[in-house]
Amino acid sequence: MKIEEQITVAALAAVKELYGTEVPEKMIQLQKTRSDFEGNLTLVTFPLLKTSHKKPEDTAQDLGEYLKKNCKAVADFNVVKGFLNLVIAQSAWTGLLNDINADEKFGEKRVTDESPLVMIEYSSPNTNKPLHLGHVRNNLLGWSLAQIMEANGNKVVKTNIVNDRGIHICKSMLAWQKWGNGITPEQAGKKGDHLIGDFYVLFDKHFKEECKQLQEQYEKEGMTADEAKAKAEHEAPLMKEAHDMLVKWEANDPEIRGLWEMMNNWVYAGFDETYKAMGVGFDKIYYESSTYLAGKKKVEEGLEKGLFIRKEDNSVWADLTDEGLDQKLLLRKDGTSVYMTQDIGTAEMRFNDYPIDKMIYVVGNEQNYHFQVLSILLDRLGFKWGKDLVHFSYGMVELPNGKMKSREGTVVDADDLVASMIENAKSLSEDKVNKLEGITDEEKNEIARIVGMGALKYFILKVDARKNMLFNPEESIDFNGNTGPFIQYTYARIRSILRKAEAQNITLPASLNDDAPLNDKEIALIQKLNDFGAAVAQAGIDYSPSGIANYCYELTKEFNQFYHDYSILNADTEAEKITRLVIAKNVAKVIKNGMALLGIEVPERM
DSSP states (O other), X not given: OOHHHHXXXXXXXXHHHHHSOOOOGGGOEEEEOOTTSSOSEEEEOGGGHHHHOSOXXXXXXXXXXXXXXXXXXXXXXXXXXXXXXXXXXXXXXXXXXXHHHXXXXXXXXXXOTTSOEEEEEOOOOBXXXXXXXXXXXXXXXXXXHHXXXXXXXXXXXXXXXXXXXXXXXHHHHHHHHHHOTTOOHHHHTSOHHHHHHHHHHHHHHHHHXXXXXXXXXXXXXXXXXXXXXXXHHHHOHHHHHHHHHHHHHHTTOHHHHHHHHHHHHHHHHHHHHHHHHHTOOOSEEEEHHHHHHXXXXXXXXXXXXTSSEEOTTSOEEEEOGGGTSOEEEEXXXXXXXXXXXXXXXXXXXXXXXXXXXXXXXXXXXXXXXXXHHHHHHHHHTTOTTTTTOEEEEEOOEEOOTTSOOOSSSSSOBHHHHHHHHHHHHHHHHHHHHHTSTTOOHHHHHHXXXXXXXXXXXXXXXXXXXXXXXXXXXXXXXXXXXXXXHHHHHHHHHHHHHHHHHHHTTOOOOSSOOTTOOOXXXXXXXXXXXXXXXXXXXXXXXXXXXXXXXXXXXHHHHHHHHHHHHOOSTTOSSHHHHHHHHHHHHHHHHHHHHHXXXXXXXXXXXX
């Protein structure tokens, strides 16, 4: 039983025996003792004063005396106003360390057959361009959130919805038809998503040229600049051709559908490479080309049930005025769907595929209103999780100007960013890596990959997801401070210590004796290790990878302060050496498990 649990049970018994009343467990409030007071845990007495009918100081004194006498975990106590500061017995700390040591997944809950199923949607790319910096934050948040929800005892399904239809897709297709000369990714020496993205840019270039010429013509005919611009964009031959292509796609034209499938498959192969480099993946991928039809059907069903209204122009709307919102378009007058319709269709398909208990959408904060509306609509349509769907809303991420160039000058490409981070790690860590004996170039490259990706992921995930952030590649890869490489380096240092201990034929026991020597800093480390479970639980409640990142940093800092003050392998006694090695081993374990929740690997050597 954990120390907090022992004290809670004993405190409940104390209240019953001392004051003749049983109180709920939530009234026993324990927190870490402030650093300027003696003690390890503090019991707050104020919730118990109505039961004790005594002053806070007297209530604390009563409880302190009882706990010292009846709870083995409590060695001593002191009272500061209404706060009972408890000094935890050394044997209790040793027992806690043994519990942590015995559990490879300490602090995490096991998934069972009865566990609720949480589905998490993230990524949501378009098939007309490669993934960019915004997608990087989205994917890293989604993957980490999936690990955190699983660590909290949930079954998790990671899912993606790919926007693979619409006018923007046809723009790339048309440009390839006109100016591609049959080129393939292999012939171009490019990833498929980049090749298609180039044609999307090419379409836009030619479209703007057409619009400019038409606008000049219309202005000469007497139109204002705004009128001429609007008409030019509407009448531009390229845009009309793209719309004609979309109509043919909707009509299942075999030639257009064949072209669409071929080009999309090029893009998917490119996406897969990027996902692999980022270390993310999915259990199930949905495609809007399939879900929009399901959405239209679901809206028609809602219309028949009187949940929606059809206006005179044949368009279908949801009236949300009773929810304090406006009316929301669901089907255009020509019967075509909108994004909301597609999301309803996707929800329908997912609900049929999985017994979803909670649905989490990882989507930027510019879509806050969209998901507020979607939640209401799904609830009206009978999805049991609709009302409580979670929009994991996150802010924008940008790079400092001039830090990194993109292909188009406006969007930071995900592949460029990943490659740049790994290259930076390789050059910055070269001196450290070269000090390792017998390391191959392949191993050097792997360390650079782990460190570079760790720097990228940690820098993004340590920030509260709701906030906009500036990603600075140089700051992220620093080996000091609140960075991924700092934590990774500490892990590698501990692993080096443990390898040296093994080389000295030191065998660590499965558990330490109750009288194992512990100093204050070692006790603080054990207490910090024990906090991992609370950090995991809170991150699950708050949907907050940043909580895990900050915990890993605090644990790493605590260990480094200890390591600065005390030798491990050259401890004064054999007992101290063994105790410190067990603590170090478990610090490394928790760092590795905590960083894994962020999707970050830790190298055995650095």
